[in-house]
Amino acid sequence: MVNVANDRGLRDVELPSAAAAASPAVRELVAGLSLERLLALPSLAGVRVATTAPDVSAGAGAVLTRASLLGAPQASVPPCAGHLVVVPADVLARHEAQGHDVVAALASAGAGALLVTGVPAATADELEATRERAALHGIPLLLLDGGEPDAVVTEVLGALLDQQTAILARVDEAHRILVDVVLAGGGLEDLCERLAGFLGGAAMVTSTDGRVLAEAGSEQALTAAHALDCFDRTGRLVTEREAVGTRPPGTPVSGRALVRIVAGGLGHGLLAAFVQDRSLTADDVHLLERAATVAALAITKEQAVSAVESKYRAEFLRDALAGRAGAPAEALLHAAALGWDIDRPLVVVVAETYEDDEHTTRTSEEVTDLQQRFSRAWSRAMAVRDPRAPVMGFSQEVVALFAVPGDADTDTVMRSVGEVVRVVRGDGGGGRRTFSTGVSRPVESPADLPRAYEEALSAVSVGRQLNGDGSVAHFDQLGIYRLLALVPDSADLRRFVEEALGPLADDDVPEHADLRTTLSILIDTNMNVAETARLLFFHYNTLRYRIAKLERMLGPFTTDPQLRLKLALALKVHQMRGI
Template sequence: MVKVANDDVRIDGDLTSSRADAAVSGVPLSTVTELPAARGAVVVASSGQLQAPVVRTVALVDALDHLETGEPLGHRLVIAPADALGDALSTRPEVAERLAGAGVAALAVTGVSSEEASWRDVVEQAGIPLLLLPGPTSSEQLNTEVLGAMLDYQTSVLDRLEEVHRVLVQIVLAGGSLEDLCEQLAGFFDGAAMVTTTDGRVLASAGVHGELEHALSLDCFDRTGRLITENEPVGIRALRGPEAHRAAVRIVAGALDHGLLVAFCSHRMLTGDDVRVLERAATVAALAVTKEQAVSAVESKYRAEFLRDALAGRAGSVEEAIAHARSLGWDIDRPMVVVVAETDEDDAHTTRSPEEVRSLQHRFARAWTHAVAVRDPGCPVMGFSQEVVTLLPVTDTADTDKIMRTVSDVARVVRGDGGGGRRTFSTGVSRPITSVAQLPQAYDEALNAVTVGRQMHGDGALTHFDGLGIFRLLALIPDSKHLRRFVEESLGELATDDSPENADLRQTLSILIDTNMNVAETARLLFFHYNTLRYRIVKLEKMLGPFTTDPQLRLTLALALKVHQMRGI
């Protein structure tokens, strides 16, 4: 019977050694303690040390020679007769610390009697796990059984790799999906598995015995359900802490990175061997991803052509357009708004390669498709060049505020709290429409909203067409030089920020005009004393003219302030 003693001894060392343990493929020390030769042994080791791998055995005399020559002893089980170990430590107590520093997996001491307390204390203080084998157990017997266990373990690892590869390839060849792959992997790990995009959006997932629900509750997911990939290391991890219960590898096909394959297991830590299984599975997942992308590319081509025709008014009669959309899995026979999301980065003038731009745009469109599909699978979503167009359904009674809250919720999910290397984007929303025939007009409204909204509010703007106001007309002027000249001529020195006071004076002028020259109300809004505001008005009239009494001048100044507010002018 194996007894585990002194579980509070020093364990694991630093993070580097723990990660090295995870990378090594060997039989766990706990398996060694269960061999027939170790029957009745007293084990002095922590639970963490029992999971460390043993890759080789070495006699004490050879281990001491290795110390002298500087050869590594990492993950080796040192087998030592009790009397020989006692003699070595009595003359050279530093040997224990040197063995610990060399990274030995454990000391298996044979022929232990009740008089070993002195050298046992020295070994325990050095933090080396101990297997104390009393009685007649021979070093040769233990060595033979450990080598046999190592061989069996390596064979089982190779068999497992081949089995995973065979089963998963068969799933793909039989037409299985990423969900099927994840379901099979979850069974292999007795946990959960998922496929995510490169920025962490979950594409497929599966789990056993509540493991998936447990995984999704971890803090490695943000509030939108996105895996925070920027904080997740890829490959082998340290054998400690909550991160040791999950592992991630990249899904790569050629030079393209398609995402991550992630495994979770709440009841055990995932080792380097588990990561190797996951890497083998990732090659099969890459095949499934590229297959799905090929099918999706063909479907997307037909969908894009139809939606492009519908937005341009070339989709035929209303009945034909509705029927065609239904054949593509879309429902457009209902009230809806057109939402245009456009990346703020200008892909026409970028240092990125064309391949990278296409990959980023594909990721952007896929993020919108995923976010909208959760709400309504029949909602059309399609990526065009630098924009993504969505025909978002609304209720007959939905007002502008409710529509904008819905669009804002979807956009927040797409942004994923700003993580995963996403690019910022601006969004424009049309007025509600009730017929497919109104799509061209609504699309034009959404395009105006996204363009002018970015000018009004900067990158990341979310703008409804009805919120554009006078900016709709100003945006129609094709040459911004004319607008800039108009601002400079109307506002004079206030058109610049050469003086810190200019911005304050522009704000005062803007609120005066907005309140219809109500001095008391303007003073209240600006938290000014009434006389202070009167002084500012006199100063503004000296700079701009008698705008308090000239309505035409007020209109000119109001327009100039609106143009000044627009970006890129």
């Protein structure tokens, strides 16, 4: 479409466009031409740049998407965002004679540049007031000696149509190439490699919460991308504060763009592009959107294959944890056929969500999607650490078999597990399910996996009772709590605590919590009054007064070892949540 003049000002005329058959999204995203390229057109030969926009050099940075003629002064200026507005010098003079501020009106309407034709160099000074107003409003002002306004508009229109045609052809060709990559068996890495080549930078596919699944580009481009502030210290793309789509040109973030990968109404992740030497334009973003549809095809294809493989893997791991995987030699061979290595020292790790899926307000589809994302997060984190480690999701838990050195102590194992837990939990990562984690003792044979699985389940259950949601507990760290957790009726434990601690069993009085702390440290220090006073920062006599008060409430525990044992157990039970 182009605007031509008549007696009423600007008039729209429908003209053929290469983008006319495309969707509205395509028409909106097709980029225009820079003013610098338009100035090279034959009809603009000899044009003079009288003033430039304050944020561009010599006016060359302005991007124009339309061309229009400014007609007689009887009508107001319509919206003309991105237009090269062409006006003959005599028409401009008629506007000014009637008191119209043409430059201000065009700036308000969003014009990209103003071209005045019929302005010989000798008379250019007569437009000094117009030049000053153009500089004030930030509109590039161009002067042309002679020139046919209609010819200028027609030629600019032709150049823009050629540009649109080239952009659409480029996007279609890129889309065809990307589809061929996937149909030929390529994955997300191949897709990113092609896309990085098209854009001249780096390309990445991430999960919905920013975990990088695939990336490609030169080493320099990838290093520069990961150094940006949009990545956190774990290497996650912080999607919560990253906008999707184009960025304003010239801003620090204009060299990166993100689009969503969607298939079947579900989000499968994000496709991101990063370039260093330019801003990503609207047509680059459109190319990314076309590539995202191809990425969705690749992801759904991988998910279909993975679903079949996961079924057999889940059945085997469930059998192995239940002791039904056959002889150890058979289990090792079966695991190897599934791509797993269990012929080494292992610990069983259980990550259990504590959302009550049976009584949740979420739909069953939402619960399933959350659990699948939770399982995938563990699989990806483990794949980085150990690609041949078994990881599977079951109902509200994920089970992983961690390989550990044969001589690893508990602290070493917990540090290793804790690193993966932190990756899965993420730093504010969106969409993660809250969970607690339990770790078993090391096992040497597949025959011992059922015992290790029970240990991990005990660790996750007792750890949550002791430390609350989000705990990470090792079976060897449970101590006496392992035995207490075996008591099937929590009501019996509550009665035991109430009988042993009496009024200290509740917090109706604020002092009760302090007295329980004093009693616990006294028992832990084997009734060493001086050491307890030091640990509690009490004066010795103050602590003696507290001990006397405790004995009046609980009995002579300082001299009765059986009573001390009873009180110690009651304090341990009191620490357990849910009792």
